Amino acid sequence: MKPITVENIVKTYPAKNGVVTALKGISFAVDKGEIFGLIGPDGAGKTSLFRILTTLLLADSGSASIDGFDVISDYKQIRKRVGYMPGKFSLYQDLSVQENLEFFATIFNTTIKENYDLVKEIYQQIEPFKTRKAGQLSGGMKQKLALCCALIHKPSVLFLDEPTTGVDAVSRKEFWEMLYRLKVQGITMLVSTPYMDEASLCDRVALIQKGELLSVNTPKGITGExxxxxxxxxxxxxxxxxxxxxxxxxxxxxxxxxxxxxxxxxxxxxxxxxxxxxxxxxxxxxxxxxxxxxxxxxxxxxxxxx
Amino acid sequence: MKQFLIFVKKEWLHIWRDRRTLFILLFMPIIQIILYGFALTNEVKNSKIAIFDQSKDEATVNISDKIAASRYFNLVKNVYSYKDIEATFRKGEIRMAIVFPRGFRYDLLHSNHAQIQLIADASDPNTANTLTNYATSIINDYQQTLNPGEGLPYTIKTQVRMLYNPELKGAYNFVPGVMALVLMLVCAMMTSIAIVKEKEMGTMEVILVSPLKPFRIIIAKTIPYLLVSMLNIASILLLSVYALDVPIAGNLGLLIAESILFTITSLSVGILISNTAKTQQTAMFTSMMSLFLPTLLFSGFMFPIENMPVPLQIISNIVPAKWYFIIVKEVMIKGLGFAAVWKETMILIAMTAALLGVSIYKFKIRLA
Amino acid sequence: MMETEKVISAKELTKRFGAFTAVDKITFDVQKGEIFGFIGANGAGKTTAMRMLCGLSLPTSGLATVAGFDVYKQNEQIKKHIGYMSQKFSLYEDLTIRENIRFYAGIYGLDEEQIKEKTAKLLRQLRMEGQDKTLVRALPLGWKQKLAFSIAIVHDPAIVFLDEPTGGVDPITRREFWSLIYEASARGITIFVTTHYMDEAEYCNRVSIMVDGRIDALDTPANLMKQYAATSMDGVFLQLARKAVRTGD
Known part of the structure; x- marks a missing residue:
């Protein structure tokens, strides 16, 4: 059973004159423990796909499953087991670092203590600022905190929607290093990015443009084409x-x-x-x-x- | 339950850390009460008057003294001709003039028929009316003292008693009105903004992708506002009792229970607004347009509903504040019990159930 | 490149906020027509430095002239002679292409005749003829960015400041965007560009790298790569930025 399967997903949005098709029948599957990159410019359909997979949007047609659970009928099961870091860092700006983490731990029915091992390495980097409000953190630190919050309930699949957009090169590099350490723990990751140079950091990538996949392969495989x-x-x-x-x-x-x-x-x-x-x-x-x-x-x- | 509690805690932190909004939430009712209480009152105090006394006898001097001594009037000028009166009115120096004709006392004692002319500035008709009424009642009073014990033959004396509000204080009317207004605004507007804010910030996305049941999110978000509203009720009641001398005539427990009911109604309205609004501005604007104005217009606290055209009277029925306003007046001012307000209470309960029902039905477990 | 004409000249330019020194004695010159990359981690002081150069913020100490005008006294003059484009804000989404061009050209005091001429030229250059009545909202992101850049230089400024201009566009559009930049530079317009993306830094004639409010390196990308024995600007930047002690903005 693959952690993520996507089968001919189509998504349209109503527009002034007719409809805009955001996803034009997309299919792929992600293996366990893989870092799978979804690479494409803004407006390619990446966020729509993420929202469909995290049960936040309904596709027009096609099917998708996470850990074998259907994204429509089993959405409650999926919400228990995935971690999601949306495009905008979804933190409470007026809560402190610690309060944010505690909040997300509790709503996922766990405690910071229980899964501390998983986030320890990342959290230690922001721990000196744990009483600082999230709104006052730098881009790189916000990104780390958001990752901690998405990880705190030990998800089996992690969805990261453009986690490195607007973050400086050092923080980006550190962020990818963190993802490798999570991969070792067996967490499957779907990461999107508009930046081509990050493709080589993934195990496999799907190049996406205007709602269509141009190619799905390993980075080496793609350049080999x-x-x-x-x-x-x-x-x-x-x-x-x-x-x-x-x-x-x-x-x-x-x-x-x-x-x-x-x-x-x-x-x-x-x-x-x-x-x-x-x-x-x-x-x-x-x-x-x-x-x-x-x-x-x-x-x-x-x-x-x- | 733990999930629920931490959500309430988080929500409370949002409110607590946004000091400016918290300040507004807590002081808005106080400021409104003070504004309505001391500025927008219907009472007329210290109105400037002039007296044109052509008689200058014992009776006119007595009456003049009585009038000048009353807290309603402030004698600013003695005038000596009708022309003078008109000039003084034109300059805006006075709102009413009292004219005693020549030989006033003689007429009063000998022909039982003396006349006093009251000339009032009727460009503000309500005030003019009130002033002449006050003056007439003072003059009648004087008349009584002239004939102690024996009424004039065949004179019908009307005795007016102002029930529930013997001093005709405006506060008796607007305290219930402000309560309705403040609760509606705090609960409905603030909850709708708080929910929409999560959508705008993107945090709603993460919360929806959690095992937390969507409807619990909504309930948890409303609880802190319920608490803030309780504080508001308390401050309004304390102010009205101690600063405005409006006593709570009825059962305090019943009043609070009804207020909580109305708070929940308002919260449901807020949730409903948040379901459709996409930005905080829309939420705020919708709340203002659909709550503030109707509450002001149709609750009956500013404008009497009976005087409105029938279609507007019908519309006023769907404004929850109208029913709460009636309840507060009956319980707080008239001191009546539940038996007097059960109908209004049922209407509010029905409204709340309907609003919550629609909200739950329409609440989105997904985005868009 | 004409060595003589300095369009930006900064000497020990400093900005302090209380005890915090956001920009610490930076000294550099930018030549006419140069594409100058201004790079640094979040919080290194890029934005503050750029604001001073645009005449939006007064320096605490140091000297700087932009297009020959002093940043202390002539900031109104500076604003007339620069263009500005940022990824976050540049065009009015609810106005048409033509209305946006008119608006910005109008702001910079172009007359009716010039506006007409510029509009036609700009639409031709972007291959958007016949679309001038399209709402900007309806354009794809890449087109918006190209349009925004063209509008930012509609008044032929001496310098155009680009604040992370090409985030999130597809690679072909990004290159079309950069050819617009090259063209403007060939016309003598100086380009001052900030970005987080180091491959973009390689398009610049010279790059300055800010760390903790100071300029720690300034040279052509090729020389910098040589100096730091790196194969890409990414490598250069990582070596420099890892020394930073400041942790945030």
Whole structure:
């Protein structure tokens, strides 16, 4: 029995002219103890899916189960066993760190003491501020407290909806380290994020765009699906370089990636020579051309274009 | 039960930590009582008057003294012509003038027929009426002292007794009104805002995904407001007894029980509003429009319902405050027992049951 | 890059709130047309520093000029010569695209003729012609952000401040957004951008990293990566930010 199964889920919302389809028949399953990433931009349907799985919304059609319990008929069972950290950190801003944790422990019929082992490592980091109001915590600390609150009843499945949005890079890194420690305890996690670079931190990911799954695979598997050679190009005037490359008829795509541009050609022959020719005719200096491995973002863009 | 209690505790902390709102909740009734009690009273005190005495005899001086000494009037000017009177009115210096004709005492003693003219500023008709009534009663009083023991032949004397409120104090009317208003506002508006706030903050999402039964969440959220309302009832009653001299004529226990009933009615209204409102602003606005104004207009405390057109009279029946207002008046002011208010009580109970029923039926176990 | 023209110049700029020093003697220059990344953990002092540069908050001590105007005395002038865009607020959702453009152009004192011309140009550039009567609410997030950026530079400011501009958009839209930034920079508009996302920092010409109110590193992304022996800006940032003693904002 898989901890999370999603079977052809469709969700629509009424809109001014007709309906907006947030989820267009989504299916996947998550294995026990897996960190499963749902990667996609805002508006892709991630939050709708989370709410359906946490029994907060009803899907139009399709079915889903958590630990074998149906999200519609067995919602009471599911509410007892899942932990949920919604997109906005859902803490009581005017309650202290300790009061928040105590409150969430009690409404889940447990005590801080009973499951302290599980949250200990995370809680110790915020314990020095336990009398501080949650509203006065920094983004990173709020995030840790929210995770503690979602964990305090020892859920078997943990839903984390964009837990790292708006949090600085250090806190994000620490947050993922915490998730790995929870994974060791056998907790299954569904994590969503709009940030492609976090995909490589998951065991498996589903790329989601406009309510559809583009691909479900391990991060390695996804980059493995990228068959064409990928070139990284760099020169003194990057903006002009991009326009020149895009003008070339043999180029399929050219996207800026920080200090370099990533270029894919329609055919595989002579692509390096073609780039060198562009650089030469454009009179560029400091030119660097390398064949590189694609990352998730390259794959996501290629799949979006497909 | 433990889950329930911690929820109540949490709710209490929200209220307790939001000192500004707490302050408003506790002092709003006190301020309202003071406002209505001392500013918006129907009583007329120390009204400025002028006297035009063309007779200047023993009788007119006596009457003038009596009037000037009364707490209703304040003699600010003696005038010497009708023209003068008009000028004084125009300047807004007085609200009433008393004119004694020439030979007043002579007429009074010899022809049994003396006249006094009362001229009042009727641009405010109620006040003008009240003032002339006060003056007439003082003059009648004087007349009595002139003929002790023997009434004038064939004169019908009306004896008026103002029941329950012998001094015609406005407080007897507005204390029950303010109670209805304050309880309605505190309970309905604050609970609806408190519930909607959780939706807005996103905490409702997490709470719904917990084993806590949704309806318990709602009940737990209302309890602290019930307590705040109890404090409000206490402060209003204490103020009215000790500051406004409005005694509690009836059974205090019955009054409190009825107040709790009305509080629960108001809480149910709040829960119902919170079911449909999505933002705190909507909740607040809905509460104001659907509670504050109707309570003010249709409870009967500002405007007599009997004087309204029939459709409005019918509408007033669905305003819970109207029934509570009647109950408080009967119990607190008239000192009547449960037998006098059982009908109104039943109506409130029925309303509460209906409101709660709809709320439970409509309460969402999910979002949207 | 023209070395001579400094659009932002800060010298020992400091802001204290009581005993707390939010920004601690920061010194840096930004050249005309440069894309300058301003990076730091939550609470490092980025927002406070940016507010001082926008003329919204008076420094406690130090010197700074923005577009040639003094932050102490000429903050009204500064406001006329800068543009601002933040992910949280930028456009009125219940106004149409055209109404939003008109509104902001109007604020900056463009006349009727200029507004007309700018509107047409902007719609053409964003490939939104014929959609000018669409409510902003109805646009996808990525379009909103591109529109917001274009509107923020509608009055051709000397500098545009971007506060975490591209959160949550898909990678292609994000790149379209960055090409708008490059274009503006090529036109000589200076870009001052804050972000939490280090891959975005790599798009900048130079990056400053704030830790505990100070600027601990300032260089091109390539040099920073070399200096800290890191393969990405993420690595550079983690090394620096882990030294922070402050724990929150």
């Amino acid at each position: 990228f068959k064409k050679p990928l070139w990284s190009v760099k020169a003194n005037d990057m903006f002009r370089l991009m326009n020149d490359i895009k003008k070339d008829a043999s180029v399929e795509s050219c996207y800026p990636f920080g200090q370099v541009h990533h270029v894919v050609f329609k055919t595989q022959e002579n692509s390096k020579e073609e780039l060198e020719r562009i650089a030469y005719t454009g009179n560029y200096s400091e030119v660097e051309i390398n064949l590189i491995e694609p990352n998730i973002e390259d794959c996501f863009m290629a799949l979006m274009q497909a």
